[in-house]
Amino acid sequence: MKSKGRFGPFGGYYVPEVLIPALEEIEAAFEQFRQDPNFLKDLNALYTDYAGRPTPLYHARRFSEAVGFIVYLKREDLLHGGAHKINNTLGQGLLARYMGKTKLIAETGAGQHGLATAIVGALFGMETKIFMGATDVARQNVNVHKMKLLGAEVIPVEGGTGTLKDAINEALRYWTAHVEDTFYLFGTAGGPHPYPTIVRHFQEPIGREARQQCLEKAGRLPDIVTACVGGGSNAIGIFSGFLNDPQVQLVGVEGGGKGLHTTQHCATLCTGTVGVLHGARTYLLQDENGQIRDTECISAGLDYPGVGPEHAYLKETGRARYVSVCDEEVLDTFFLFSRMEGILPALESTHALAWLWQQKGLLPPETIAIANLSGRGDKDIDIVEHHRPLTARFL
Amino acid sequence: MNPYQICFSRLNRAALIPFFVIGDPSYDVSLQLVKAAVDAGADILELGIPFSDPVADGPTIQKADLRALKAGITPAKALQFIREITAYKPIPIGLLVYYNLxxxxxxxxxxxxxxxxxxxxxxxxxxxxxxxxxIALPAKNAGLETVFMATPNTPDERLRRIAEKTTGFIYTVSLLGTTGEREALSNAVRPLVARLKRLTDKPVCVGFGISTPQHACEVARAGADGVIIGSRIVKFIEETPDNPDKMQENIRRFLLEVRTALPSKSPKGTSNS
Incomplete structure (x- = not known):
């Protein structure tokens, strides 16, 4: 490996020996093609004509009025597939294609990364297998159905709590046996090097565009940029555009589940400790012996006991701060935001909106905040209905 | 000489190395089973501490990890277990552990x-x-040997570096994949062992997928200094969950069969091809 992929003390590639040659191959290909004019031309064409980039920066007027400061939304929910995930799957899928790989595998939690991988698998004519925890298969069945329609095979993973962590374990296991012809299209800005760097790279358009659009629309940089953090790919994507602007506060919002006083949450950076999981040294939710804890969160896409190593580094250096909101606050915000802005936000992204809602009345009115609306909420309507049935609320 | 060198030099056949997850299915039964394996002629023990997310392991050892975790096995208890085994009979013990622990x-x-x-x-x-x-310096300071893995897709240059960093033996993974029983021995074993033997004098022990006395025999004939058998042994625990004596008897009988099947090494200086 040319680089160890460290972010301060975090990151690295702590994997069984059998995976090293595959990671080295991907690192070398990424370094080669990221600057390759043909690759860039192909990728930019796909971003523009297929995915729908650039996405708008939208001034959410009614929500702004309600919280008492200016809120812009980076509309990644308008992308093909309904979430930011397509930025990364187009990038890595194209990389796989340039490398001559014919098969894709991916893990998925909420199903958005699985869906975005299935889309790219179909687009490039690659055989695609999606590993998904059995619990997530049950709670995100719309996405499962979509992936199958697109021709991907969805493999339910029974181990552990049947969530994202278990899907990653199983995808890694499958990969060790199929490294020679299979590209592991990793979904979040975590895992072993070079994935945190690759995923960040392909998500950087979010931050680059948001910075430029804010300068154009508001005439200045924002005061706050906020995004939800599970593994942290949408957050690192938007944060990356503002890392060199020290006056811009970066706020990552984790899944507080039933509350941080319980064990039923996935607020890794807020409450976790440093360890090694899925190839990276980073913050983890674990017991005192180093066994990884079960997590719980209303939002499947945040339900993960680790976090991308660059976020661990941004926390450690104080460049970003990490907070959490709990399930009930997320549901409250989901309803009020939907009815204020006419947008159903993904429950993941709603975490960032719920944190902004908590700031209501606390910030000067000229404050400008950008929230990354990383995905749309259609996939979540069954979950919302389960927790807050419409019949009970509005009839 | 370190305990492995002593062990390999004494044997005129490949070393028999069973693998157990410590505390599977419970601390006491696991102790009984590992002692029985020692009595049945294990030359070296490979012991694992259970971990919640064992990504290098197939379904059989994943389930063993879960059973042991359910039985309350912690790293501290695992150390206690090892003390009890070495007090029962001195035997070289290699530990297999995931880094976070x-x-x-x-x-x-x-x-x-x-x-x-x-x-x-x-x-x-x-x-x-x-x-x-x-890991190398802390191991050296503690007076422990290091073991690293080599796999069929590891290039020669890297195999050399693995051999350099290894003071115990090279854990040679017979196939691309996770642990688990296989019908047939991977045909990657022979070339990988041959490559290692050409590149280094360090002992070479082969594991992953070795499920029958016949497989063990083939591995030994390929030139391995030791044969590591994990999932097949752990499977005996899974097969008769309520009957520790049956587990013990099955493991004992299997290890005797494997030991009998291991061919004697040809005398030094003659070819064993």
């Missing part, structure tokens, strides 16, 4: 305690030679 206990302190318990070597499943410095 060491990190949380404190790598230096854990390795010191493992040495005190009578341990011989440590292999971290998710730590490659590129990060060998994280």
């Amino acid at each position: 060491l990190v949380q206990y404190g790598t230096e302190r854990f390795l010191q305690d493992f040495k005190k318990a009578g341990g011989t070597s440590v292999l971290v499943a998710d730590l490659s030679i590129d990060d060998a410095e994280e």
Whole structure:
């Protein structure tokens, strides 16, 4: 490996020996093609004509009025597939294609990364297998159905709590046996090097565009940029555009589940400790012996006991701060935001909106905040209905 | 000479190395089974501490990890277990562990305690030679040997580096994949062992997928210094969950069969091809 992929003390590639040659191959290909004019031309064409980039920066007027400061939304929910995930799957899928790989595998939690991988698998004519925890298969069945329609095979993973962590374990296991012809299209800005760097790279358009659009629309940089953090790919994507602007506060919002006083949450950076999981040294939710804890969160896409190593580094250096909101606050915000802005936000992204809602009345009115609306909420309507049935609320 | 060198030099056949997850299915039954394996002629023991997310392991050992975790096995209890085994009979013990367990206990302190318990070597499943410095010095300071993995897709240049960092034996993975029983022995074994033998004098032990006395025999004939059998043995525990004596009898009988099947090494200086 040319680089160890460290972010301060975090990151690295702590994997069984059998995976090293595959990671080295991907690192070398990424370094080669990221600057390759043909690759860039192909990728930019796909971003523009297929995915729908650039996405708008939208001034959410009614929500702004309600919280008492200016809120812009980076509309990644308008992308093909309904979430930011397509930025990364187009990038890595194209990389796989340039490398001559014919098969894709991916893990998925909420199903958005699985869906975005299935889309790219179909687009490039690659055989695609999606590993998904059995619990997530049950709670995100719309996405499962979509992936199958697109021709991907969805493999339910029974181990552990049947969530994202278990899907990653199983995808890694499958990969060790199929490294020679299979590209592991990793979904979040975590895992072993070079994935945190690759995923960040392909998500950087979010931050680059948001910075430029804010300068154009508001005439200045924002005061706050906020995004939800599970593994942290949408957050690192938007944060990356503002890392060199020290006056811009970066706020990552984790899944507080039933509350941080319980064990039923996935607020890794807020409450976790440093360890090694899925190839990276980073913050983890674990017991005192180093066994990884079960997590719980209303939002499947945040339900993960680790976090991308660059976020661990941004926390450690104080460049970003990490907070959490709990399930009930997320549901409250989901309803009020939907009815204020006419947008159903993904429950993941709603975490960032719920944190902004908590700031209501606390910030000067000229404050400008950008929230990354990383995905749309259609996939979540069954979950919302389960927790807050419409019949009970509005009839 | 370290305990492995002594063991390999005494034997005129490949060493028999059964693998157990410590505390599977419970502390006491596991102790009974490992002692029985020692009595049945195991030359070296490979013992694993259960971990919640064992990515290098197939379904059989994943289930064993879950059983042991359910039985309340912690790294501290695993060390106690090792003390009880080495007190029963001195035998070289290689530990197989996932890195996070060491990190949380404190790598230096854990390795010191493992040495005190009578341990011989440590292999971290998710730590490659590129990060060998994280384990090599603490192991050396504790008086332990290092074991690293080599796989069929490891290039020669890297095999050389693996051999350099290894003071115990090279854990040679017979196939691309996770642990688990297989119908047939991978045809990657023979060329990989041959490559290693050409590149290094370090002992070579082969594991992953070795499920029958016949497989063990083939591995030995390929030139391996030791044969590691994990999932097949762990499967005996899974097969008769309520009957520890049956587990013990099945494991004992299987190990005797394997030991009998292992061919004698040809005398030095003659070809064993």
